[in-house]
Amino acid sequence: MSTWSNALNFEHLPVASSDALPALSLVDLSDWSLVTLVGEDKKSYLQGQVTCDVVTLDPALSTLGAHCDAKGKMRTIFRIFHHQQGYALLQRKSIMATQLPELKKYAVFSKVDIEQGQDILLGLCGENAQAVIDQCFAGSDEVRPFDGGTAVKVDDQRWLIAVAPAQAEAVANQLATDAKLATSSLWDLYDIKAALPRIEAATELEFVPQAMNLQAVGGISFKKGCYVGQETVARAKYRGTNKRAMYIAQGDTAQCPQAGDALERSVGENWRKGGTIIAGYQFSDNQAIALVVLPNDLDEDTQFRLSTQPDNLWTTQALPYSLEDE
Structure with missing residues (x-):
């Protein structure tokens, strides 16, 4: 049962290995969370921390990226997008308690506020997801701001919706029309089929980015400037150390x-x-x-x-x- 709404009941959706996935599902992503960054130095600060190129990130697009330690081992893998006058990083909630303090460690020297977001996170999945998004949220971009939140395209059959708690029930009820309600295990299945990497508490600081194919899904820039762990990531590419x-x-x-x-x-x-x-x-x-x-x-x-x-x-x-x- 979702903790923010008594009107919708999200349950595990049984799927057999031979089944086609539902044409439309609304997923409660309560085991994911956002890190939000706002402030004058948000772009330059984050650029020096993560593997992806924040400076060139188009507001109409999102990208994957990773935050590493000095040895190039990943603390988290995230999807970053423009959100509410700043940036939002979607990542697994299980690593938030250890990763967020590390991301904030040097922020005292910059004009940037880094916090765990309070947004309600929903996923819309299936072959009909795009049509529903187009009906509910204006625009044609892959990142669509709306009153109270942001809708973000993940792939051809999935959208992420990050919405403020005050608007969450109304948005969810609108998206839930004709949709099956599912827990985030369905989102896991989509991620696995798409081979999209993630870091959980059990795998934090175990792997360099290339060990989880981050270079193959657009999560590493080899042209940007320095960032934490860059030397290890570069050696893995140019010297074949991975x-x-x-x-x-x-x-x-x-x-x-x-x-x-x-x-x-x-x-x-x-x-x-x-x-x-x-x-x-x-x-x-x-x-x-x-x-x-x-x-x-x-x-x-x-x-x-x-x-x-x-x-x-x-x-x-x-x-x-x-x-x-x-």
């Missing part, structure tokens, strides 16, 4: 794989740790799909299994984008 990548894996499961779970790989007749689960989704027919970071030089026919479920074999699936450098 030996891992993120893949989609699927297999039988008795329970949904969780971020941080270990996926073992077959080595002859033996099993060794192969990788780490980033996000998982369990279908209603005991199949599961997950994002997993693995060595990037494995044979295509390598088999995998969850360390906690050794009897169920997993295989990797094709990514929806290329990992080859341009």
